[in-house]
Amino acid sequence: MSRNFARPWKVGPFSVNLPGVHYRFEWQDYTQGLIMCAVDLSAIPLMTELLGMPFEAALSIVVLNGLLYLLHHLLGDPVVPGWITPAIPLLMLYLQDYDMDDRVHALVAFQIVLGVFCLFLGATGxxxxxxxxxxxxMRAGIVVGAGLAAIQGLFTEGGRFEQFPWAITICVGFAFFLLYSKMFQRWQLHYRWARFVGNLGILPAMLSAVIVAPLFGEASWPSIEWGFSTPDFATLYSEYTVFGVGFPPASMFLTAVPTALATYIVVFGEVIQARAILDEANEVRTDRKIEYSENRSHLIVGFRNTFMSIFGPDTAMCGPLWAAMTVTTVERYKKGRKSMQSIFSGVGSFRWGTNTGLWLLPIVSLMQPVLGVALALTLLIQGFVSIRVGLLEARSRTELGIAGVIAAVLATKGASWGFVAGILLCLIFFARDFFRGENDGVFTEAPAGKASPEDTIGWAEKDGFDAPGVSPVAAAAPTVEAGKQTVQVHSTTPNSATSDSGGPESSQSSIYPTDFTDKDKQ
Structure with missing residues (x-):
């Protein structure tokens, strides 16, 4: 006999969801979270490299950030949150302009600007x-530039590729095969083991690094330790927060604005992406309705970044969406109530799992020797996705050329120069049409009866991949371009559906990109 759970408690713009009270514990998602905390741990090399932070102090930031991840589902945001991954290269370029002694101040200033900006936009709508x-x-250039910076940083002299050439080559190739290979997408339709592996996202590739790197002499074999991890909050407090190093000067806040604005464009794109993923889930599950609020997401993201800027400045930043894991969770949610009681059951159980895993020393010690490979893997995949998605922001061949120049300047000189180059080029080419640009249809035409994953949200290509229950696009973490023009399409969800934010639901609008046709929505 299935248990009935209480409806979420409405508190202003938030909907409170407590485990056991409002949603069911899902052991599958919790178990996956235990292992996938390895992705969270891969932020540690960023902090040790950019800030000179000891491993245990960096681990304390990962633990703090992990606790704040729980806020999303507890307050009614039905996603798996993560980093602002596409913007990490922008932040790296920004911090590298400062001496090591000034980088903590620069990071604090940047994260405060970003956090307060998101809070303001969330509160005002x-x-x-x-x-x-x-x-x-400019949007295209910023996103593409972030992708280029992510890739080129790994291949510079003394970069991570020189440290782990074989491990990165093999593990990244394996990850691309799992995420984007048409062959593996076909396997997922026919073989249960392939679907299981596909649902793990990039975890198999990360675990393969534990074997590949030592085999090629690029890392030591892991020395498994038992017990619980020991994050060093004392060192974090005294040497890497405003309580120990003081508040940054006002000039640093002004310097941080261009990078913060470029980062926000990425944040907004992830918010739109989350909306699209959840709208698709609502079309499949008619027994309940997922309610997603962009303003609520902004408020939570803004609070997380502001909090971390004071108590644990984080080079990975606090983002609204971990796309790969959100899609993986949504795919299981779409299989019905027996698989997942509500979306909060999945995303909540997963994040409880990652928080548990961060405290388990066997998991931390297993991944510690290859965290550099894990970070390289994350950045290379993000670079690929950013370039693919960023190019689609442009609407004409001229805009593509402008975007390429902006991207090159941004990747080599930083966000400030990228913004200046973008403004000048758009003024020169478009003058009074500065904000409108032009559209020559370069990305609007496609062969009849054929749609690519980049042009749709979670819809498989029409060559045999559209089987129910398995979306080959899911493993590829489908993306939506930031700021893309949208149209309102009314859903046909029955009025009897239960809302994940409480109360019965009437028909409600969903947002789709304008390149969706009626055929695509069927």
């Missing part, structure tokens, strides 16, 4: 309006 004033060419 201005998020969508702000990003739409950025010309398409």
């Amino acid at each position: 201005l998020a969508a309006k702000v990003v739409r004033v950025v010309p398409n060419a």
